[in-house]
Amino acid sequence: MKRSEINILISEGIEFLKSRDYPLPPQAFWSLKDWNKNRDKVAEMTKRRIGWDLTDFGSGKYEKIGLLLYTLSNGIIDIDGQITDQCYSNKLLIVGENQATPMHHHGQKMEDIINLGGGNLQIKIYNVGEASKVDESSRVKIFRNEVWESLEPGTVITLEPGERVRLDPHHYHQFWGEQSKGKVLIEEVSSVNDDQTDNFFLENLQRFLGIIEDEIPKYLLCTELPGTEKFEMLVQKYLKTR
Numbered sequence: 001m002k003r004s005e006i007n008i009l010i011s012e013g014i015e016f017l018k019s020r021d022y023p024l025p026p027q028a029f030w031s032l033k034d035w036n037k038n039r040d041k042v043a044e045m046t047k048r049r050i051g052w053d054l055t056d057f058g059s060g061k062y063e064k065i066g067l068l069l070y071t072l073s074n075g076i077i078d079i080d081g082q083i084t085d086q087c088y089s090n091k092l093l094i095v096g097e098n099q100a101t102p103m104h105h106h107g108q109k110m111e112d113i114i115n116l117g118g119g120n121l122q123i124k125i126y127n128v129g130e131a132s133k134v135d136e137s138s139r140v141k142i143f144r145n146e147v148w149e150s151l152e153p154g155t156v157i158t159l160e161p162g163e164r165v166r167l168d169p170h171h172y173h174q175f176w177g178e179q180s181k182g183k184v185l186i187e188e189v190s191s192v193n194d195d196q197t198d199n200f201f202l203e204n205l206q207r208f209l210g211i212i213e214d215e216i217p218k219y220l221l222c223t224e225l226p227g228t229e230k231f232e233m234l235v236q237k238y239l240k241t242r
Contacts, residue, residue: 001056001209007218010052013068013094020117020185022092027051028070032217036235039226048074049195049222057102058206067101068094071222075192089193093186095121095177103134103174103202111190114164119181121159125151126172132200134172142166172202213237 017024027034027042028051035042045051050071059065075086089109095101097119105128115121125142129135140151143166151157158178159165167173177184199207208223216238217224224230 001054001060001062002212002214003217004215005062006054006209006211006221007215009054009062009068010219013070016094016118016183017092017185022116022185024070025072028219030220032220032234032238035220035226035231036239039231042226046225046227047076049193049225050074051222051225052219053195053222055207055209057201063096063099065100065102066096067099071193077192077194083192087191089188089190091188091190091193093188095175095184095186097177097182098179100174100176102205103172105132105172105200106169106198107200108169108198109191109193110169111167111188112164113159113167113175114187114189115159115161116185116187117161118177119184120161120178121175121184121186122156122178123159123165123167123173123175124154124156125167126153128170128172134202140171142171 014024014028027045030038048071050073053069053071054067056062056066070092072090072092073086074089076084078084103124103126113121113123125140127135127138127140129138134153136153138153140153140155142149142151142157144157145163145165157165195207201207209221213234217234220231220234224234
C-alpha cells in the first residue's frame with residue numbers, strides 16, 4: 001500500500017472518530033518530526049505498540065479486506081511468553097460496510113468486542129477444530145450482552161450499538177460492517193495483545209503492511225515508532241535531507 005493512501009485512510013478515521021465524539025490522545029496526531037523530537041520519551045509506546053495500525057492483510061483490496069485500529073493501551077509479553085506489567089489491552093477498531101477482517105482465532109487472547117456506535121457489526125463464529133481448522137459440527141458457546149448462548153456453527157451474530165460479545169481463544173471469528181448501516185466504531189477490551197505471535201488465520205495472510213514510501217508520513221504506524229529500524233529509515237529519508 002502507498003503511504004499516501006495510508007495518510008488519507010487515517011485522516012478519514014480521525015474524522016469518523018470526531019463525528020462519534022471520541023477523543024484521541026495527543027500522540028495520535030504527531031508528525032514524524034514530533035516523534036523524533038520526543039524519541040527519548042516514548043520507549044514504552046514502542047514496546048507496547050501503542051498507536052495507529054492499518055492492514056489489508058496482503059489482499060491489496062483494503063475496502064473489502066482490511067482494518068484500521070488504534071491501540072490505546074497494552075501490556076508486554078517477555079521472550080519467555082510471560083506477561084509483564086499490565087494484563088490487559090484496549091483498542092479502537094474502525095470497520096467499514098462489508099469490510100471484512102478474515103477468519104482467525106487467538107492462542108491466548110480473550111476479548112470483549114463492543115459496538116460503540118455508527119453501524120452494526122456482524123461476526124461469523126465457529127469453534128476451533130482439530131489441526132486448527134474450523135469445526136463445522138460443534139455448537140458454539142458465547143457470552144453475548146452478559147448472557148450465555150449456544151449457537152449453530154457458522155452463525156452470524158449482529159452487534160448493534162451498545163451491544164457486546166466475548167470471544168475466547170477457541171472461537172474462530174470473521175467480522176465486517178453490515179451493509180447499508182454505515183461505518184462502525186468498535187472497542188476491543190482484551191488480555192494483552194500480541195499481533196506477532198497470537199493471530200492464527202484460516203488462510204495464509206500478511207498481517208503487517210508493506211509500504212511504498214511515495215510521500216512523508218502524516219501519522220506513524222505502531223510498528224514504526226522510535227527505536228525501530230523503520231523509524232530510523234523514515235528520519236533519514238524525510239528529516240535528514242531537509
